[in-house]
Amino acid sequence: MRSHLLNDTTTEHYRRSVTEGVERVAAKVATTDRPFTGVAVDALSPRIEQIDLDRPLYDTTAVLDELEDVYLRDAIYFHHPRYLAHLNCPVVIPALLGEAVLSAVNSSLDTWDQSAGGTLIERKLIDWTARRIGLGPGADGVFTSGGTQSNLQALLLAREEAKSEDLAKLRVFASEAGHFSVQKSAKLLGLGPDAVVPIPVDHDKRLQTVALAHELERCVEAGLVPMAVVATAGTTDFGSIDPLPEIAELCAQYGVWMHVDAAYGCGLLASLKYRDRVDGIERADSVTVDYHKSFFQPVSSSAVLVRDAATLRHATYHAEYLNPRRMVTERIPNQVDKSLQTTRRFDALKLWMTLRVMGADGIGRLFDEVCDLAAEGWKLLAADPRFDVVVEPSLSTLVFRCIPAAVTDPAEIDRANLYARKALFASGDAVVAGTKVAGRHYLKFTLLNPETTTADITAVLDLIAGHAEQYLGESLDRAS
Numbered sequence: 001m002r003s004h005l006l007n008d009t010t011t012e013h014y015r016r017s018v019t020e021g022v023e024r025v026a027a028k029v030a031t032t033d034r035p036f037t038g039v040a041v042d043a044l045s046p047r048i049e050q051i052d053l054d055r056p057l058y059d060t061t062a063v064l065d066e067l068e069d070v071y072l073r074d075a076i077y078f079h080h081p082r083y084l085a086h087l088n089c090p091v092v093i094p095a096l097l098g099e100a101v102l103s104a105v106n107s108s109l110d111t112w113d114q115s116a117g118g119t120l121i122e123r124k125l126i127d128w129t130a131r132r133i134g135l136g137p138g139a140d141g142v143f144t145s146g147g148t149q150s151n152l153q154a155l156l157l158a159r160e161e162a163k164s165e166d167l168a169k170l171r172v173f174a175s176e177a178g179h180f181s182v183q184k185s186a187k188l189l190g191l192g193p194d195a196v197v198p199i200p201v202d203h204d205k206r207l208q209t210v211a212l213a214h215e216l217e218r219c220v221e222a223g224l225v226p227m228a229v230v231a232t233a234g235t236t237d238f239g240s241i242d243p244l245p246e247i248a249e250l251c252a253q254y255g256v257w258m259h260v261d262a263a264y265g266c267g268l269l270a271s272l273k274y275r276d277r278v279d280g281i282e283r284a285d286s287v288t289v290d291y292h293k294s295f296f297q298p299v300s301s302s303a304v305l306v307r308d309a310a311t312l313r314h315a316t317y318h319a320e321y322l323n324p325r326r327m328v329t330e331r332i333p334n335q336v337d338k339s340l341q342t343t344r345r346f347d348a349l350k351l352w353m354t355l356r357v358m359g360a361d362g363i364g365r366l367f368d369e370v371c372d373l374a375a376e377g378w379k380l381l382a383a384d385p386r387f388d389v390v391v392e393p394s395l396s397t398l399v400f401r402c403i404p405a406a407v408t409d410p411a412e413i414d415r416a417n418l419y420a421r422k423a424l425f426a427s428g429d430a431v432v433a434g435t436k437v438a439g440r441h442y443l444k445f446t447l448l449n450p451e452t453t454t455a456d457i458t459a460v461l462d463l464i465a466g467h468a469e470q471y472l473g474e475s476l477d478r479a480s
């Protein structure tokens with residue numbers, strides 16, 4: 001069994017095994033003609049159930065054959081131009097190379113003595129990102145597992161910086177289109193059930209600053225303490241970007257921590273055309289960026305950035321066995337001092353390889369392409385009488401619903417759209433997401449693939465309309 005441990009005697013086995021795996025994936029990617037096979041849970045689960053984990057196959061090729069059956073054949077393929085659903089992107093090859101290197105070396109970014117250069121690379125990428133945001137010379141941050149963790153850490157710092165120890169009094173303001181990790185974070189941070197105050201959005205799904213000003217004033221008058229405003233730069237559903245400069249003004253006026261959740265919109269930091277859409281982000285106290293959403297990085301790759309490095313001390317604990325306090329004076333850089341995690345992947349390497357091979361402009365161009373595609377998609381939808389489209393995109397999502405001719409009952413329209421999404425998924429021809437707008441069911445394209453064309457969008461819209469019509473036909477048959 002020692003032959004499976006990677007060391008100086010097994011490098012040939014390592015090379016062969018990994019190459020075999022890479023070959024399988026490459027073959028799959030080269031031949032996959034749909035984003036999904038449409039396999040049903042009931043069909044797939046017995047195949048996995050029947051595998052006895054206590055009876056190994058002892059052979060890599062046999063295991064890869066088995067993997068084909070239980071995973072590769074029916075996986076969801078994000079590189080496919082008709083995968084149009086969630087905020088999970090196709091990935092760039094330099095990042096995959098980084099992934100292969102980082103998992104083989106297996107650095108852990110908690111301490112210098114488990115990472116060495118890895119720590120310095122991560123720090124340099126944090127500085128690079130902070131500069132792109134414009135956070136100023138005192139900025140810092142750390143890589144995290146994702147936007148959820150980044151938001152949690154930012155709100156932890158905001159809580160510790162808030163001018164009240166009474167957790168029940170603290171209030172967090174976020175648009176009603178903000179991400180649910182804000183609510184989860186409030187719960188984890190011990191805030192009260194009413195801690196998150198939802199702020200209404202305008203027609204373009206951007207936080208209404210007049211309403212925010214009103215709520216901040218009400219909060220203070222009631223003797224409560226505004227702890228943070230979470231501005232979203234790219235809402236999950238609409239890609240809408242809250243008015244950052246106005247929010248920054250209000251935060252300054254009320255002395256409130258400004259967090260910008262740019263998990264999705266961070267791609268604009270590399271954009272050659274649309275960087276100004278996140279102007280004002282430089283005034284934040286903290287920022288969430290998900291490179292695994294709009295920098296074409298594999299999951300996981302995210303970071304939380306802060307304007308004032310000193311605020312990261314709220315996440316610092318010292319352990320004799322890992323990062324004793326004396327190491328701070330010895331200037332030994334232990335990233336665990338800034339992180340909620342202890343053992344932590346060297347995810348930063350993927351971004352490093354990407355920037356070194358492609359450059360930030362390379363990423364920015366890809367992101368600009370998907371923003372342009374969304375603008376084209378919006379025009380198509382707006383001109384198509386079969387569909388109602390919600391807002392003109394600031395990033396790359398389109399929220400719409402099919403309005404079949406002659407159907408006026410909103411509940412029936414809901415059912416037709418729900419059916420269309422399900423039928424499309426089951427066919428595997430395309431994958432789209434769904435959401436609710438004003439209580440009604442809508443469909444959603446999250447366009448993150450520069451390979452997707454307007455022809456793909458047109459084709460998928462036709463498929464959706466076809467499934468909706470089929471539902472209505474069957475519905476009429478049922479009624480008669």
Ligand SMILES: Cc1ncc(COP(=O)(O)O)c(C=O)c1O
Pocket residue numbers: 087145146147148149151178179181232234235236261263264290302
């Ligand atoms: C705006 C926003 N913030 C935060 C998150 C959470 O990010 P993650 O899924 O990486 O935890 C998401 C995920 O979609 C998001 O859209």
